[in-house]
Amino acid sequence: MATVYKSLSKTDRSKDGDKASGSKRNRQRVLILSSRGVTFRHRHLLNDIHSLLPHSRKDAKLDTKTKLYQLNELADLYNCNNVLFFEARKGKDLYVWMSKPPNGPTVKMHLQNLHTMEELHFTGNCLKGSRPILSFDAAFEKQAHLRVIKELFTHTFGVPKTSRKVKPFIDHVMGFTVADGKIWIRCYQINETDPGKQKPTENGESEYKLNSKESKGLETNLGLVEIGPRFVLTPIVILESSFGGPVIYENKEFVSPNQIRAELRLARAGKFNRRSEQGMERKIKRGDLGLNTEGGRKKERDALDNRVLFA
Known part of the structure; x- marks a missing residue:
């Protein structure tokens, strides 16, 4: 009973604190897992x-x-209100499910052009546990399904201030851009450079190094250095509830990679079939002309042939 009383008293205190501060706490936790x-x-x-x-x-x-x-049950067990599920098909294709359990919605996307941090070897680096700035393209506000996807991205990749493992500063940016009906995701480090440090110019010479007094009034130079990973997402379908329910959006222009591979195999098979048909037609034509040694129609002997005259 004592433990129950303590837990209830803590919840009452947290509710009173939230009411006193006048702001709701952003409680977001993401469950990340994959399929076999x-x-x-x-x-x-x-x-x-x-x-x-x-x-x-x-x-x-x-x-x-x-x-x-x-x-949905796994998310409830781990006390998570966001799910990021990676589904692999045939060891080649990767699909990403983003959901907001238990009520939804759910977005299914196809992941392409994957490059991990180990492959890219970028010079950028950020501290583990820092919060990112989410930068969205203006195209996310033009269509209804993109607004839904933007909201799911905000809940999934937006790290709240009150998270247990979060460092109290921001040092990287996650960019979401819409182009050609796909969502391009990049991650950059916020690089701060003092104006008093030397910088190499295009000619290879170094600029004049300012003193601490001279550089005190100047602003710090900010730049972006890519960290990785980078990948592209193609929206396929949006479901109303969490991993189920009616379809509220479907991308009619999406073609599955399995169908593309099947069409390529049919194209290669069509070339072979055309070559084999041409060979059969050539063989039949030679047989009709009597040019084949075996099979086909035999060529009629000429009346002036030596084998006919001196038979």
Whole structure:
């Protein structure tokens, strides 16, 4: 009974504190997990995203690819209100599910052009546990389904101030850009440079180094250095509830990579079939002309042939 009384008293105090401050606490936790069959590059991407999001919780792989509603129960067990699920198909294709359990919505996207931190070897670096600035393209406000996706990105990648593992400063930016019907995601470090330090110019010469007194009134130079990872997402479908429910948006222009591979195989098979048909037509034509030694129509003998005259 004592533990119950303590827990209830703590919740009452937190509610009173929130009312006194006049602002709601942003309680966001993300559950990151994948399905069976992911490759090493997919696994490295999960580790990169988990390191960039201090409010995330990483779980083991999910055994099923059909009963995705079980993720709602997993999110409830881990006390998470956001789910980022990576579904691998045939060891080649990677699909990303973003959901807001238990009521939704859910977005399914196809991930392409994946490059992890280990592959890129960028010079940028940020402290683990720092909060990012989310930079969205103006195109997210033009269409309804992009506004829904933007809200899910904000809840998933936006690290709250009250998270347990968060460092009290911001040193990197996550950029979300819409182009060609796809969402391009990049991550940059905020690089601050004092105006008094030397900088190499285009000619290879160094600029004049200012004294501390001279550089006191000047502003700090800010720049962006890419960290990674980088990838591209293509929205496929948006569901009303969490991992289920009616479809509220469907991308009619999306073509699955499995269908593209099937069409390529049919194109290669069509070339072989055309060559084989041409060979058969040539063989039949030679047979009709009597040019084949075996098969086909035999050529009629000429009346003036020596074998006919001196038979």
